[in-house]
Amino acid sequence: MTQKKPTLVSLAESIGVSRQTVSNVLNAPQRVKPATRERVLKAVQESGYRPSAAARQLRTRRSMDLGLRLTPVTDGINGAVQDRFLHALTEAAQDAGYRLTLYSARDDEEEIRHIDELLHVADLDGFVLTGTHAGDPRTAWLQEHAVPFAAFGRPWSRTEDPFESAHPWVDIDGAAGTESATGFLLEQGHRRIGFLGWRPDEGLGDDRRAGWHRAMEAAGIGGSLTELSAATDDDVAAGASAVDGLLARGVTALVCASDSLALGAFAQLRAVLPPEEEPAVVGFDDTPVAAAVGLSSVAPPVADAARRIIAVLSHVLAGRPAGEGPQRHQVLRPSLVVRKPYALGRTVPRRQGG
């Protein structure tokens, strides 16, 4: 019953043409006379012929396979971002005809070793980099070795214009995110809006802080903005313990660099503020935690980013000129998801009515 797997040769013989003709029908149909093309296509359908990726790869040195590093989930909360990104990337790659291979590495150097390995043994066509940072050794290495790649995250650098960078990248506009979060709080009448973020990093964190800063200045609340800003570790406890100091400086609302911080801050505010005051806190990343708990949060369009990364990378891999096709450097605007605190105790009314 189970036929032996058909090959180009066996299939060609069965319909009386040469293997190259069958190959042409699949790879360069315009070269083949319509009549023969039909005949071959029919045979392909009926036999269920599928070209062997290994043989093709051996000959062409292309694998139609992309690599992605799976970073260790340091913070369980923000790890969810990676999850959404990965899923969208898988689908987009699949739709574009690429397969996706995962590898795991502890640091950039180990990642480079893995890339090198995958490049040599498996002929991977390209890579998707995440978590780019200032002085990233990976981008340098990849460029030096002329390996196609696209990054999720702009090349953070003080000296060079990211829009001049040689490699394609897609990033989220963190500043625009915190800016609109701040705008939202301003609309609600808050004036002394604090920012709770990470220590200066010349990257993601500073970007998010910058958006808040910009919005505050635009609203005419310049002056001593630094005293409204706090920098800590990225976890719930740190978020909670940073609140007291900010409150002492008259802060009435908070924009946070992450949902972890926002959650901690919210809980602490809840405990410290008088019951009638609803804490005004906005997080960042729109993680499941924020959704579950009813916390407003800036939602980065990670799925969209993943699709665009695949689009620009497959454009490069197809050998098309950088001039046409998708933009090589893209900054995507996040949206603000406004929620009413839900699972945090007080908002569920103690007793609805009589």
Place this chain on the structure above:
Amino acid sequence: MTQKKPTLVSLAESIGVSRQTVSNVLNAPQRVKPATRERVLKAVQESGYRPSAAARQLRTRRSMDLGLRLTPVTDGINGAVQDRFLHALTEAAQDAGYRLTLYSARDDEEEIRHIDELLHVADLDGFVLTGTHAGDPRTAWLQEHAVPFAAFGRPWSRTEDPFESAHPWVDIDGAAGTESATGFLLEQGHRRIGFLGWRPDEGLGDDRRAGWHRAMEAAGIGGSLTELSAATDDDVAAGASAVDGLLARGVTALVCASDSLALGAFAQLRAVLPPEEEPAVVGFDDTPVAAAVGLSSVAPPVADAARRIIAVLSHVLAGRPAGEGPQRHQVLRPSLVVRKPYALGRTVPRRQGG
């Protein structure tokens, strides 16, 4: 500078042996005389030779590549389990010399089509199945086509003994998890402990309910256990709205089938119970949400499961007999993570002292 990539032939010529000898040094060292082996190994090191996966695959029909379906994250909270599993699986596969290829599918049938495709086109060696359920068409298809695979999740079936199943699987003992959660609540003096779970599914959900049931009966609290049990959708809101009915039946503590349910239930209890009563709720899956919010939860050893799945699958793929090597069917005990509610408002004292 950049040499052309060395091959078996070029390398063999450079040291004056045949290509097969070099191949043997790498694949069957015992066949080669120690002296030559040394000489070849040295040349391999110096040249940085790496065998071509494509050529090897073309000849051997083995790709050293495993497939895994990335399921759409339906519930953001429990999706984190997938994240941890995936990471551990990637590392384990990597350590075992396998690569991991992802694909995405909306349902079982689409997954089967993808598996079929990957099998023919890319010669994948095996697959890891997740989310097995009663009457799973995937296991049937894979067995019928003699495709090696291992499942995360036992084959849920009323008619057949899972420990007799032909394919290897690793699963978490959900019943043991809820049982120990119930035991923990019993120790704290609770008697009427409720169970908040999903609608009957003859699988995961029933298993978790069964553990609670078992523990209650063992504690002599038999009788009308069904009235202490509720079944709803798996989300925070559903968890919250199920609470009132259970309270009416005298429930003082809750074991839940998921962290989503637990979070909803906890928030609702917080709102309904008198302030001095700390809600006693245990979730399941030990998700980041539970950690962030300070909710006790049953922690499934997913990373361990991933490693064991790779272990048993690579054992099968190496063609070793089922008798020796890792157990083909493994049930792993979860642990209970006990936390003090943290970010849920009231537990952070309103005002510490004076």
Place this chain on the structure above:
DNA sequence: CACCACAGTATGAACGTTCAAATGGGGTGT
């Protein structure tokens, strides 16, 4: 009518590896 251009198709070679079988040198036993 010989010649050329060209579309359509076919053939030889190569990609780099492993399997199967062949070869070459020691021993060892009679």
Place this chain on the structure above:
DNA sequence: ACACCCCATTTGAACGTTCATACTGTGGTG
């Protein structure tokens, strides 16, 4: 001395594609 065997190594062939080139027939052109 000869047959024999065993170990270490080599050689031929094959896996299924695509590239480069060669062939074939048809129609147009001088």
